[in-house]
Amino acid sequence: MKKIRVLVAKIGLDGHDRGAxxxxxxxxxxxFEVIYTGLHRTPQEVAMAAIEEDVDVVGISLHSGxxxxxxxxxxxxxxxxxxxxxxxxxxxxxxxxxDDFEELMKMGVDGIFIPGTPIEEIIDFIKKKVAxxxxxxxx
Amino acid sequence: xxxxxxxxxxxRRRREWEKRCEINTTxxxxxxxxxxxxxxxxxxxxxxxxxxxxxxxxxxxxxxRGIYPTMYRGRLWTMRQxxxxxxxxxxxxxxxxxxxxxxxxxxxxxxxxxLMGLDSDDPLAxxxxxxxxxxxxxxxxxxxxxxxxxxxxxxxxxxxxxxxxIILAMYTAIGDMQGVPRDQLRGTIQNDMLKEFHAQNxxxxxxxxxxxxxxxxxxxxxxxxxxxxxxxxSGYHIREAGSTAVQELAFTIxxxxxxxEAAIERGIDVDKLAPQLSFFFNSHNNFFExxxxxxxxxxxxxxxxxxxxxxxxxRSWWLKFHTQTAGCTLTAQQPLNNIVRTTIQALxxxxxxxxxxxxxxxxxxxxxxxxxxxxxxxxxxxxxxxxSGIPDTIDPLAGSYYVEWLTDKIEKLAWRYxxxxxxxxxxxxxxxxxxxxxxxxxxxxxxxxxAKYQREVEEGKRIIVGVNKFTIEEKLKIPILKVDxxxxxxxxxxxxxxxxxxxxxxxxxxxxxxxxxxxxxxxxMPAILECVKCYATIGEMMGVLKxxxxxxxxxxxx
Numbered sequence: 001m002k003k004i005r006v007l008v009a010k011i012g013l014d015g016h017d018r019g020a021x022x023x024x025x026x027x028x029x030x031x032f033e034v035i036y037t038g039l040h041r042t043p044q045e046v047a048m049a050a051i052e053e054d055v056d057v058v059g060i061s062l063h064s065g066x067x068x069x070x071x072x073x074x075x076x077x078x079x080x081x082x083x084x085x086x087x088x089x090x091x092x093x094x095x096x097x098x099d100d101f102e103e104l105m106k107m108g109v110d111g112i113f114i115p116g117t118p119i120e121e122i123i124d125f126i127k128k129k130v131a132x133x134x135x136x137x138x139x
Numbered sequence: 140x141x142x143x144x145x146x147x148x149x150x151r152r153r154r155e156w157e158k159r160c161e162i163n164t165t166x167x168x169x170x171x172x173x174x175x176x177x178x179x180x181x182x183x184x185x186x187x188x189x190x191x192x193x194x195x196x197x198x199x200x201x202x203x204r205g206i207y208p209t210m211y212r213g214r215l216w217t218m219r220q221x222x223x224x225x226x227x228x229x230x231x232x233x234x235x236x237x238x239x240x241x242x243x244x245x246x247x248x249x250x251x252x253x254l255m256g257l258d259s260d261d262p263l264a265x266x267x268x269x270x271x272x273x274x275x276x277x278x279x280x281x282x283x284x285x286x287x288x289x290x291x292x293x294x295x296x297x298x299x300x301x302x303x304x305i306i307l308a309m310y311t312a313i314g315d316m317q318g319v320p321r322d323q324l325r326g327t328i329q330n331d332m333l334k335e336f337h338a339q340n341x342x343x344x345x346x347x348x349x350x351x352x353x354x355x356x357x358x359x360x361x362x363x364x365x366x367x368x369x370x371x372x373s374g375y376h377i378r379e380a381g382s383t384a385v386q387e388l389a390f391t392i393x394x395x396x397x398x399x400e401a402a403i404e405r406g407i408d409v410d411k412l413a414p415q416l417s418f419f420f421n422s423h424n425n426f427f428e429x430x431x432x433x434x435x436x437x438x439x440x441x442x443x444x445x446x447x448x449x450x451x452x453x454r455s456w457w458l459k460f461h462t463q464t465a466g467c468t469l470t471a472q473q474p475l476n477n478i479v480r481t482t483i484q485a486l487x488x489x490x491x492x493x494x495x496x497x498x499x500x501x502x503x504x505x506x507x508x509x510x511x512x513x514x515x516x517x518x519x520x521x522x523x524x525x526x527s528g529i530p531d532t533i534d535p536l537a538g539s540y541y542v543e544w545l546t547d548k549i550e551k552l553a554w555r556y557x558x559x560x561x562x563x564x565x566x567x568x569x570x571x572x573x574x575x576x577x578x579x580x581x582x583x584x585x586x587x588x589x590a591k592y593q594r595e596v597e598e599g600k601r602i603i604v605g606v607n608k609f610t611i612e613e614k615l616k617i618p619i620l621k622v623d624x625x626x627x628x629x630x631x632x633x634x635x636x637x638x639x640x641x642x643x644x645x646x647x648x649x650x651x652x653x654x655x656x657x658x659x660x661x662x663x664m665p666a667i668l669e670c671v672k673c674y675a676t677i678g679e680m681m682g683v684l685k686x687x688x689x690x691x692x693x694x695x696x697x
Contacts, residue, residue, distance in 0.1 A: 013251035013267050015340025018380050018467070021586055022593045024697045038695030039340050042263065064251050065507070065622065069266025097506045097619045114471040115504045116606040119597055 004130050005033040006057040009046040011074065014064035015039055019093060019115070023059065026119040032057075032126070043070055047077030050088065056130050062094040072107045087137055089129040091122070140190050141182045150183045170428045171592065172383035174548055180540035188543060193438070197492075197533050199453075201441040203434050203546065204534035205492040206457040211530035217495035218520045219296060219461065223248035223273035224507055225626045226633075227283035230273040234288065236510070240517060244495060245288070245326075246296040248272030254341050256302040256681030259630040269626035271507065276634045277674045281309040282316070290314045294325035296371070296461070296495075301343035303330035304356055305680050308668040311364065327368035327417055327461070330356055333394040333572055337581035339376035340693065343681060346576050348688035350569070352663060353398060354405050359664035361411050368417040370398060371461065377581075378421035379467045381589020384432045385549055387421060389556035390581060392439055396557075396568035399448055404569075409448045413455030422484040422491070423465040429484070430536060431545035433491025436460070439550055462488035463497040469504040473605035474617055477501035482519050489523055490536055496520055502617050509620045579696055586696065634676065641674040649673045650683055657687040 008024040010017055017039060028034040035053050037046060050058045058078075060071060071092055078085045085108055092104060093113040101112055111125050141149075157163065168176045177184075188194065195201060198208030207213060220242055223230045234245055249272040252264035258276050259268045268274050275281065290313060299306045307328050314324045332349035335341050344352070353370065360369040374391035382390070395418070402412050420436065422429050440458035444450040464484035469477045478501045485498050498516040500508030508516070523529055536542045557568075563580070564571025575581050595601035602608045653666040663684075670680050 013255050013257075013263065014271070015335075015342070016379075017340060018589050021697050022381070022589050025586075025590050026593070026597075028697070034697070036695050036697050039342075039693055064267055065270035066251075066266035095504065095506065097621075098615045099619060099621075116470045116472050116603070118607065119593065 003031065003033045004057065004126065005035070005053065005055040006059060006126070007035050007037065007046070007050050007053055007055040008059045008061065009037045009041055009049070009074075010039045010061050011041050011043060011046055011070050012062060012064050012066045013040060014062065014066075016063040016094070017061070019063075020059075020061035023061075023093065023119060023122060027123065027126075030123050043073035044077050046074050047081055047083070050074075050078055051081050051083040055088065056133075057089040057091065057126055059091045059093065062092065062096075065095065067092060067094070067096055067104065068100060071104060071109060075108045087133055089126060089133060091126070093117070093122075140188050141186055146183050146186045149181055153181055153183065170384070170425050170545075171423070172385040172428060172549070172552070174385075174428070174545070174552070180544050182540060184540050184544045185547070188547060193547070194537060194543070200445065200456060201438040202457065203438045204537050206437065206459055206494075210492060210533040211489075212533065215524050215530060216489065216493050217244045217294070218242050218517060218524075219244040219246045219495045219497055220513060220517055221246040221248050221296075221298065221463070221497050222513065224271070224620070225269040225273065225622050226630055227273055227275070227280045229269075229626075231284055231286055231288070233510075237513070237517070238288075238293070240514065241521065242517060244294045244296065246497065247284075247298065249297075249299055250274045253302070253677060254299060256305075256343050256677050258676045258678030259627065259634055261678055266627075268630050270622055274626070274630045275306075275309075276630070276676050276678070277637045278309055278312055278671050279633065279637045279674060281313050285313050285317075289319070290317055291319045291323045294327075296327040296329075298329045300329055300332050300335050300339075300341050301349070302677050302681055303328050304352055304664055304667050305671060305677055307356060307360070307364070307367070308664065308671040311668060312671050321363050322365050324364050325366045327371050328356070329373060329419070330370045331373045331394065331419075333397060333576070334373050334376055334391070336576040336693070337377055337390060338380035338382075338585060342691050342693055344684060344688045345691040346573055348684075350398070350401050350573075351660075352684075354401050354407070355662045355664050357398075357402050357407060357412055357415070358405060358662055360415060361407070365415070367415065369412075369415045371417050371419045372398065373419040375419050375421045375463055377585060378423060378465065380585050381467075381592060382585045383588050384423065384425070384428050385552045386556065386584060386588060388432050388436055388439075388549065389553040389560075391418065391420070392436065392443070392553065393557055393560045393568060393572055395440065396443060396447070397572040399444075400567065400569040403448065409444070409450045410452045410455050413444060413450055413452070413457075417494075418458055418460035420460055420462050420493075421465050422462050422488040424468050424480065424484065426483055426487050427542060427545055428549070429487035430491045431542055431549050433460070433462075433488070433493065434534075434542075434546045435550040435553065437492070438546070439553065459494045461495045461497070462491070462493040464488070464499045466499055466503060469499060469501070470603065470606050471504040472610065473613065474501050474504065474615075476605050477504070478515060478519065481516065482523075485519055485523055486529065489529055490534075492534060502619065505615070505617070506619045507622070509618050511618070579694065582696055637674050638676070645673040646670070646675045646679070649675055650679060653680060654683050654687060657684060
């Protein structure tokens with residue numbers, strides 16, 4: 001079976017990359033194909049990378065409070081650049097107040113992971129969601 | 140510290156005790172820095188230490204017990220809560236509340252665009268204006284920020300790095316406006332770029348010009364603002380990025396040595412610079428390891444300043460430091476538990492002899508702290524200060540077999556790293572640190588430690604209460620601070636107004652002066668102060684520096 005491809009993206013101006021890097025490393029160790037964007041990426045750059053790398057999963061990490069502005073932009077640009085965000089699993093991690101969960105999900109985010117989430121849980125979630133989306137796409 | 144025959148007796152008795160009680164069957168315990176911890180410590184573990192030489196009295200070399208002779212009996216630590224959000228008006232109001240509640244110093248959190256030296260109307264600033272701190276574009280924002288706050292009465296700390304020179308110039312300009320003599324201005328500017336490359340990642344200019352500007356600030360600051368800490372050499376962020384306590388200590392001291400070396404190369408007298416240096420450490424979960432780290436830090440720096448850099452004035456041997464409790468230990472789950480974590484970490488900082496302290500708020504794994512959460516955090520410090528009796532006597536854990544052993548152990552492990560870095564620089568700490576940035580040495584060391592920590596958490600070897608043990612199903616009930624989404628619009632409008640009202644010709648002249656200073660390798664501070672006074676924006680000033688020095692992009696290493 002083809003390996004699941006994951007883009008781990010740091011978006012915006014915040015430099016808190018501990019979470020993103022630890023998650024990236026654990027996903028790689030769990031057998032995923034992981035591409036890490038590095039710091040300070042714009043939504044355009046992340047969207048472009050998601051399409052060019054043909055990933056199954058886009059993981060966005062933010063600790064800056066700018067998620068309500070930047071996350072929808074990533075999704076918008078994926079569409080604009082000819083990708084289909086609905087076929088990708090989009091997850092967000094970092095300092096995200098619970099009040100924002102619902103709206104983020106409405107925007108097309110599939111999962112939100114706050115500090116303290118076991119990485120095992122993230123891995124299981126990704127596997128399950130990717131399988132679900134593949135099934136839908138085939139059907 | 141003990142008579143040799145006593146030690147022999149003690150050792151014999153210990154072996155008997157271990158045998159009788161079958162002590163060896165209790166498994167291995169290690170601190171997060173991978174230091175093996177014995178089940179008990181006794182005088183034989185610290186027999187190699189000499190009380191007068193290694194521990195001594197507070198205010199005397201090597202300052203293991205504190206830098207001041209009277210420590211908290213003379214004056215408590217400064218309670219300094221880092222805060223800022225929204226516009227200058229919002230932050231000014233929060234500050235006035237904190238001062239009214241008994242806080243004794245201010246500490247400024249800036250938003251990301253300001254931290255990165257971008258204006259609020261920069262496309263990259265979209266969504267970030269005023270979010271994690273206050274937005275500052277021009278001197279106008281500083282005028283509002285410090286409205287009604289007399290600069291001769293408070294000391295102010297600024298957590299800012301690439302635009303540190305600009306912020307220091309703005310504070311000086313406000314002091315000038317209020318008629319406060321520059322030699323009365325007190326506070327701290329973080330101004331520690333090296334740790335940004337290792338950990339915090341607020342990166343704009345490449346490493347070498349970044350250090351050059353740091354030394355410009357030293358040179359200017361010694362003459363102009365002699366009571367201001369011109370740098371806060373920071374381990375905090377290195378630790379937050381996942382390092383161990385030993386790495387935090389070693390890399391911070393290494394950075395400190397690099398800066399002093401750079402200053403001496405410029406021709407600055409080490410005894411003139413030293414009183415204006417300060418440090419910033421993290422206080423994490425392992426109580427005794429943290430206390431030992433603070434004590435070891437003081438001892439190491441005293442030796443370095445006296446023996447390595449030849450500082451003559453005993454005042455130059457002090458390592459004075461600010462502490463913040465560890466943000467990365469706060470959990471989103473069962474957030475009230477964070478009050479307890481923070482209390483233990485704050486205790487470690489106080490028992491470690493900190494000069495100032497920020498206690499985190501319990502809701503910070505979710506958002507910026509609410510007013511109630513900040514108040515509890517401040518009250519935590521006040522309860523330690525006024526109710527616990529802990530500040531009554533100096534360094535009360537001195538002489539504890541374990542604490543003295545661990546202090547010594549941590550110091551030894553940190554020296555090992557420092558020697559390694561010095562070797563990378565072929566005898567120069569400055570070159571060694573720059574080399575370590577270039578090769579990814581620091582980033583790799585820290586990332587590996589972070590991954591190891593996380594693996595232990597995942598495997599349940601490291602317990603985090605409420606996260607991987609004692610978990611519950613819960614619904615969040617804490618009120619969350621939301622920054623008004625209109626902040627960005629209002630801030631951009633103000634910026635436009637300032638730009639329309641200022642004297643553009645004066646701005647252009649000042650920016651040209653800045654460019655010339657940078658190109659001709661002169662000190663950039665005088666030109667920056669002029670730019671600030673003409674209401675040049677942070678983005679304009681950083682823009683000039685970027686043109687001259689280029690920008691830095693960090694390699695993406697997992």
